[in-house]
Amino acid sequence: MEVFYTNKKIIGPINIKFKNNELVLLLGHNGSGKTTFLKALAGVVNFKGEIISSDGKPFYMATGYVFQNPETQIVGSTVWEDVIFGLENIGLEREEIEKRALETLKTTGLLNYKDFDPYSLSGGQKQKLAISSILAMRPKFLLLDEPTAMLDKYDRMIIKRLIEQLKKTGIGIILATHHVEIFYDIADRIILMKDGLVKYDGAALEKVLREYYEEGGVKWRK
Numbered sequence: 413m414e415v416f417y418t419n420k421k422i423i424g425p426i427n428i429k430f431k432n433n434e435l436v437l438l439l440g441h442n443g444s445g446k447t448t449f450l451k452a453l454a455g456v457v458n459f460k461g462e463i464i465s466s467d468g469k470p471f472y473m474a475t476g477y478v479f480q481n482p483e484t485q486i487v488g489s490t491v492w493e494d495v496i497f498g499l500e501n502i503g504l505e506r507e508e509i510e511k512r513a514l515e516t517l518k519t520t521g522l523l524n525y526k527d528f529d530p531y532s533l534s535g536g537q538k539q540k541l542a543i544s545s546i547l548a549m550r551p552k553f554l555l556l557d558e559p560t561a562m563l564d565k566y567d568r569m570i571i572k573r574l575i576e577q578l579k580k581t582g583i584g585i586i587l588a589t590h591h592v593e594i595f596y597d598i599a600d601r602i603i604l605m606k607d608g609l610v611k612y613d614g615a616a617l618e619k620v621l622r623e624y625y626e627e628g629g630v631k632w633r634k
Contacts, residue, residue, distance in 0.1 A: 413459045415449070415457060422608050423449055424459075425461075426610055428603070430584055432553075432583065433582045436584075437592065438603050439588075439604045439624060440604060445608040445609075446588045447588055449608075453475060453553075454555050455473075456477060474551060475553045476547065476549055476554055476555065477555045478542050478546055478554070478555065480558040480561050482535075482539045482542035483538060490526065491527070491528050491541055491544075492517075494541060495513045495516060495548050496513050498545060498548065499512055499513065512550070516544045516547050520540045520541075522540055535562060535567045536563055539567070540570070540571070543574065554583055554585045554586070556586070560594060561589075561591075576598050592621055592625070601615065602616045
């Protein structure tokens with residue numbers, strides 16, 4: 413696949429496969445194209461070529477996309493209303509809506525907050541709510557754009573634990589991040605992008621991560 417902007421190629425060509433039950437870290441310094449690539453996977457930006465899932469359908473139909481700022485995805489006046497919003501819009505029966513919402517909020521640890529105003533939540537809880545609203549839609553792949561960028565150290569670890577927990581459910585997770593040091597030890601694979609191209613696709617080797625950090629002028633620390 414390739415992405416163009418005003419007739420200039422900014423991403424690609426990229427030929428890559430993703431699997432369920434896998435956490436992939438999508439890495440790259442500013443301007444590398446990782447966020448644009450993630451949005452192309454989600455169908456948020458136009459691209460040239462094909463991105464298909466194992467059933468032959470467009471890949472974006474199997475994905476759920478979580479933006480960097482969780483507040484951009486808040487639509488309900490309570491946590492519960494926020495989670496059921498998408499389910500109502502795809503026409504599910506009330507019983508199924510409530511079942512999915514309850515299961516999702518239990519998974520993300522927000523069930524006790526279901527009647528709270530979303531804007532009263534902490535940063536980490538808001539991010540968990542954004543993830544909850546997407547998980548309730550039952551995507552095969554969860555796409556996360558810098559989910560810890562706006563969080564403090566404590567909330568970052570909350571999100572890490574949630575992602576580690578979600579891995580065990582079999583969902584595929586593609587996570588664009590600058591906080592490599594948080595997630596590398598639970599990642600199955602890293603994809604390193606530069607100038608709109610994939611420069612590395614493989615195991616989260618310390619050697620590769622050290623070179624990535626040093627290229628950005630930062631010393632690698634575990």
